Amino acid sequence: MFLMKVIVIGCTHAGTAAVNQILATDPNTEVTIYERNDNVSFLSCGIALYLGGEVADPQGLFYSSPDQLAKLGATVHMQHDVTDINTDAHEVTVTDMVSGEVKTDHYDKLVVTTGSWPVIPPIDGIKNPNVYLCKNWSHAQKLWEDAKDAKRVIVIGGGYIGTELVEAYQKQGKEVTLIDGLPRILNKYLDKDYTDRIQQDFVDHGIKLALGQMVKGFSGEDEVTVTTDQGSYTADMAILCVGFRPNTGLLKGKVDMNANGSIKTNDYMQTSDPDIYGAGDSVAVHYNPTHKDAYIPLATNAVRQGTLVGMNIFKPTRKYMGTQSTSGLQLFGKTIVSSGMTLEHAQAEGLPAAAVTVEDNYRPEFMPTTTPVLMQLVYNPETRAILGAQFMSNYDVSQSANTISVMIQNENTIDDLGFVDMFFQPIYDRPFNYLNILGQAAIAQAAKAEVTE
Secondary structure, three states: OOOOEEEEEOOOHHHHHHHHHHHHHOOOOEEEEEEOOOOOOEOHHHHHHHHOOOOOOHHHHEOOOHHHHHHHOOEEEEOEEEEEEEOOOOEEEEEEOOOOOEEEEEOOEEEEOOOEEEOOOOOEOOOOOOEEEOOOHHHHHHHHHHHOOOOEEEEEOOOHHHHHHHHHHHHOOOEEEEEEOOOOOOOOOOOHHHHHHHHHHHHHOOOEEEEOOOEEEEEOOOOEEEEEOOOEEEEOEEEEOOOEEEOOHHHOOOOOEOOOOOEOOOOOOEOOOOOEEEOHHHEOEEEOOOOEEEOOOOHHHHHHHHHHHHHHOOOOOOOOOOEOOOEEEEEOOEEEEEEEOOHHHHHHOOOOOEEEEEEEEOOOOOOOOOOEEEEEEEEOOOOOEEEEEEEEEOOOOHHHHHHHHHHHHOOOEHHHHHHOOOOOOOOOOOOOOHHHHHHHHHHHHHHHHHHHO
């Protein structure tokens, strides 16, 4: 009986999911894990919750452990660095980062889940000890300890991680400055109506915004001065959150990659080398709104892809459905979620696109309380297909993004959204759910556009 030997390189979201599924599919599989860090499965999206005191026990940010994976049957090597892959010999070269011992190991199938690493621009003074990264458990611990005595914090980068850190430190009573090279924060996920309100909310909470400014350098010893093309800002610490890049150097020249270094895979998460599979932040995703590959490093994508590797590594079983890049966050009590494309993104891709914005209460006004929901639908006026949507409210509208995600996945239209069956109960919604109302607004806008043409 042939027992397959699988080596997994990297064990955060995608790697952990792959190992769990491989051993669930065939417990007799010989699975060996090599991981650089001393932990697995760390939820980096929880760092801001930890730093802001929302999560009392940071161990809750780990959903697996080396012991748990070993109990499933995996051989787990922590603090081991894979330095080379010989695809012809089906061998990896591994260094024990504690002892320095170097060895080779053979595989039948290789799973590359090496993840991503923060983008670190070649800026003067970037190695200043008061400049921090925010990605893994080691970073989280250092940020937690060093921020205790800090009174002023600069966050560089207005994406999800950056904005969540800004809120976390503001709630601790620190003086916070947010610097971003673009004129709007969260611009990848939200259009201007949304970011204008969020930015005003930040200003109202005493946060200093330095937007549309490029960082030129870092200086200082006991404190750090961040110099931009428009001024300088001094704080006790500066945190760099300007994005991530795929960590795929091991496979350069050995499998097909995109220009940004992300690994190309087929529908079954198989690379151009049939014995190597990829998943997570090291891999490109199929972005359904454009029907093209994209680089979208999200934990949801990683877990799904890793699970698919575990299903497909024995034989092609289940195809990857692609992604809508559905995501969300909460800032100062507001739920902010999106799925698919913003209008700005659709226009940049050259797609026919229109958008309709509606603000309406989520349930009837005769109820004791109700709350407005700001919502925007992006659609193709030629095909009427839904391209994306955004929602923001003090009410929990998070599941609305999931509904839109399914509709984009299924190539539904604004007509479908306007009249799809949704229950009515005054405690929860209106006779037409606010999603129906949004779809109907798009239908009305499209009809008006047809009349004026």
